[in-house]
Amino acid sequence: MEKNRLGTSNLFVSKLGLGCMSLGTDPTKARGIIEAALEEGVNYFDTADLYDHGVNETIVGEALKHVRSQVVIATKVGNRWNEDGQGWHWDASKAYIKEAVKQSLKRLQTEYIDLYQLHGGMIEDNIEETIEAFEELKSEGIIRYYGISSIRPNVIREYVSKSSIVSVMMQYSLLDRRPEETIMDLLEQKRISIVTRGPVAKGIFSSNGLKKIPESGYMNYSYAKIKSLLEQLQEQLVSDKRSLTELALQFNLAHKPVAAVVAGASSIEQLRTNAKAVNAKPLTAEELHILRSLTVQNQYESHR
Known part of the structure; x- marks a missing residue:
């Protein structure tokens, strides 16, 4: 599978990344999906x-x-579980980030994290302090690079101007x-890669798409509009x-700053379908125009 450079980093990630959230809690089933991903050439695994x-x-x-040196492991921090475990709250403080990374390292059984991402972000955060935490972890060799996972333009612009992020997941x-x-234009200008998530819109762009359309619609599309589309x-x-x-998936990859598409898979079949999709021929100019x-x-x- 073709790989792309992640921003200005030395990380080269497969065009398809495995979004691990949908793996479930059965280790045997999850391992089967991960092994299938490796067989397909996927080297980029995203968790939190x-x-x-x-x-x-x-x-x-x-x-x-067993393949640690051959893969790129990305995880995230910022959403802190409450003490009772019944919910979580946002914590982008330096103290929490530097403590949380230790726990992630233990769970991941690794000495370093390839890409450590802020799992959200608000304009009200002490952004300079958050950046300081990531920069210290990077200088200490605990993380190789860092990025953010955010859909908030105002937050993204702050990190673009003040930090050395190599990617934005959105x-x-x-x-x-x-x-x-x-x-997209801003990140391309700054040579910061985009990692996309949700490319099939909760299964709408799958073989069972009509059955996946929420009755309430999706984004600013009604059920009827999606069905018509x-x-x-x-x-x-x-x-x-x-x-x-x-x-x-090819629509995502048609945009220059997009380095990888992260898609979840709850079965080996779904993983292989996604791999086949990213390995297909790029969209033609006509196909892109129609889409x-x-x-x-x-x-x-x-959050503009």
Whole structure:
């Protein structure tokens, strides 16, 4: 599988990253999916300390320890579980980040984290202090690089101007084109990579897409609009050579600053479908034009 450089870092990540949140808590099943990903050439695995109270990191670390030097492990910090374990709160303080990373290292069974990401972020945070925490971890060799996972333009701009982030993870799909408004151009100019998540929009752009459409719609699309869009895509672009999933993932990869598409997989079959989609031929100019004309250029309504 083709790999792309992540920002200005020395990390080269596969075009498809495995979003580990959907692996579940069964180690055997999860390991099977991770092994299938490795077989397909995936080297980029994204988890977070929040997922399943840290169990996800433990499963990922155990499954990857035999190939540790060959993979890129990304995890996240910032969402802190309450003491009763019944919910979490936001904590981007330096003290918490430097303590939380120690626990992630233990669960992942590794001496370093390739990409450590702030799992959100608010404009009200003490951003300078948060950056200081990441920079210290980097200088100490505990993390190799850091980034943020955010859909808030105002937060992203702060980190772009004040930190040495190499990537921004953000939601992006045919139904959520908000990053195109201002963020994509900015990140491309600064040589900061985008890692996209949610490319199939909760399964809408899959073989069972019609069954996956929420009755309440998705983003600013109603149920009827999504149904109509899928029908138009089936009529104009889907064929024996092109699936909805291919169109969705290749749409993400058609944008220059996008280094990788992180997609979840709850089965080996789903993982292989995603791998086939990213290994397919890139979209033609005509296909890209049709996809853009059939969908809406959304805009951020808050945190601008």
